[in-house]
Amino acid sequence: SANRNETPNWLKQRAFLTPDRLAIRYEGKNYSFLDLHQLVEKRARQLHQIDIKRGDTVGLLMKNSLEMVINIHALMYLGAVNVLLNTRLTAGELLWQINDANIKCVICDDELSVHFPGKKVMTLSELQLCDEKEAALDDSFILDDVATIMYTSGTTGKPKGVQQTFGNHWWSAIGSVLNLGLKDGDCWLLAVPLFHISGLSILMRSVIYGIGIVLHSSFSAKEANRAIKNEGVTIASVVTAMLNDMLQELGSDTYPKSFRCMLLGGGPAPRPILEQCREKEIPVFQTYGMTETCSQIATLAPEFCFSKLGSAGKPLFPAQIRIVADGRACSPNEEGEIVVKGPNVTPGYLHRPDATNEAIRDGWFYTGDLGYLDEEGFLYVLDRRSDLIVSGGENIYPAEVEAVILSHPSVKDVGVVGKENKKWGKVPHAFVVRSEEVSEEELRQFCLKKLAKYKVPKGFTFVESLPRNASKKLLRRKLKEWL
Template identity: 50%
Template sequence: MYPNLLVKRANLTPNRVALRFLEKEWTFAKVLDEASEFAEKLHTKGITPGKRIAILASSSPELVIVLHGCMQLGCELVMLNERLTEEELVYQLKDSAPDYLIVDQHEKRALPFSNKLSFDDIYVEVRTPFVVEYEWTKERTITIMYTSGTTGKPKGVRQSLENHVMNATGSAFNLGVQTDDCWLCSMPLFHISGFSILMRSVLYGMAVNLHTKFDAEKSVTEILSGSVTRMSVVAVTLERIITVLEEQNLVFPNTFHSMLVGGGPVPLNYLERAIERNIPVLQTYGMTETASQTTTLASEDAIRKLGSAGKPLFFADVRIDGKEKIGEICIKGPHVTTGYIGASATRSPLIDGWLHTGDMGYIDEEGYLFVVDRRSDLIISGGENIYPAEIEQALVKHPAVKEAGVAGKEDANWGQVPVAFVVLREDVTEETLKAFMQTQLASYKQPVSYHFVEDLPRNASNKLLRRELYKWM
């Protein structure tokens, strides 16, 4: 059993700041008060403990209160991705079969769902008290989040209370916890990278500075002010922060402790530029099925093991499956999902206790994990394995290249060949890039063609969607 997380935190540090948004602040006591009020109004609507509630809303203080309110009532939360199409949302609603759908605004989406409520529909209700559970079972499902669906239909992942607590605890053992810690959260709250920050906030007694969406200049300004100690980003948003600092010839203050970078391998060029700007980058590796992080590079290894995603957190184990140096990354630990729901419910996520991730990587002689790429993105050309991330990392070394994405194209002679999609920061010719790449990689890894684009396809957390690149060829 675990304590009711928010109740316990509000009892321990009621007056400590839990949330900031623009000019407003909420203490943990205030968050509990508002969440309890929302839960009692939900109860008035006939929503009882154990019900499954799907939520479709933008990141906001209101959403934070709604999430905590639903948890106080003992409901399972299906976190819907705002950036999905109606067709994708309808699939996830049918697959998860929630009892209710809560939206921040009725006007946002015309989704065919009978028990649909807006925040305002609930705000106007009177309060109906219910018996609050002060102890929660560790097996209880807190959230259900859908995978990004890189191979086939997305799967609904159960994330238990134990998954969230053990992940946050392992992260705390690695990063340390200080009373003045404050996490800048610009990741969407419906994504595990955003929701996990809320869980850490309650467990650590830590403030969260919430942004509705990522804005590089606003993030830099806030960090330079000294009010923020930590932030989570992906490679592309890290690069945008670095660019802002470079353009203004600024460096981060020592009050900023760590920039956690997940979502896939980070180009070494980005990491080297970050060091010049005093950005303490800690690469991390995790997924929806592991309730966020599994490995994170410790701060003392950030330069010595540049490019590594670190070692497993305290309660996690990682191994490489396969006879070659590079193989599939497998994970075990109490932070790993208890299972899937809906169409994938009969499919166990574990084989002999291990989660097979579909990601490729290797572990060096000191036990540090290096993530290479997604297995599904692997390009096999003339019998040779080509990892798109390796080509992308080489491309962004060129000063004219801001971002790069690589995918495999079918070829009659070689089976597949790599094709590059490039976002530029300044004009450059395809011939110049080809000449540069010949100095970086072996001939069989060279892109056969280059496409100059305005933007690369990304999901809500700015992770590159290589499956969309196939459609651009």
């Protein structure tokens, strides 16, 4: 009988439907969907030559490149599962993930080649020289099959392997486009890592929608701005730190009118940067999502861009969001844990039934993030539950304090954590990277003007830089160790 849970192989179908459209622009060269499909078929046969088969789990340890894209698709053509490894991890951290995911073989960029005991490692140059072996390539994908495994960023603790099905990716792409729409000539800037869901989801959307990608091997504000100004990019995915750099590099210049969406996610969006974008008429769409939701689960629709400044918007069409505290649904404006539901949400963590059962209850996924919904159902993300500072019974969200300090012209970067205190339980403490001379007392006075007194950091430590992970996220747990 017909399998209703099946779609055609996405890239293959795309290459059949619109073969000549731009798939990827990389290092100044354009590749159509047909070009890409052909490169992928060849690579799949090379992978088959080294014995990669249906059901195998294969690690990819690569930086963004055309070759990485080819490998991702080729593994899908073979019915093998991609494990996208973070290139900034140490060998020890990588080995832990490689064993955890039971990886059969690791494919890596030549310069990233490391010996993993008991594991087969194949460098890209070795793979490129492989002969081809005839292989049965998948004409279709089963939506319930796991397509990719991606470890969470490990911001709050040890990373967990998130299983992402074809269906998760499919619904994520559909939910995104039902909100952002699709325009003739749309082209997405991919300058975030492909090994994170922010990057991989752009690749999936490109083949599902039939739109082009401008692929950057790493982020450079100058290159990103150039792509938007001169290469027809209409949508870009960024995190706050990237957007900051891009605004600075842009100076008094602007983006063309055709640039219609700066999708800003991955972490809190400080108000000053949103306001700066408003002044420059840069269309910022704040979005909220995570590895477990296969990218966005809520995004602020264009018509609310200004009236709901600071909100991460409403759920995407296929998704639902609730706020829960003490086991009950909160009323509007009441703070609690953000819980979500939708076909883009992971079926669970790899080999972690405990973590899965803790996160997924009654079909709802408990995100570990705190937030609230206003009367109209717009989501405001406050911070991670684990980063909340409770001081004298009052809740302090480090992200709010950081945003204020960051708006000081002499501050380049800042991280706030709770410090043990006999009287208050915890008090906020700030680690500050300065761009120019400023004293602790000046910063304190600045904060007192904008924040309730209990939220003002009791101490400031000036540092050279802050600990951030590969997605540029602040590692507050490292800061706590610095205290």
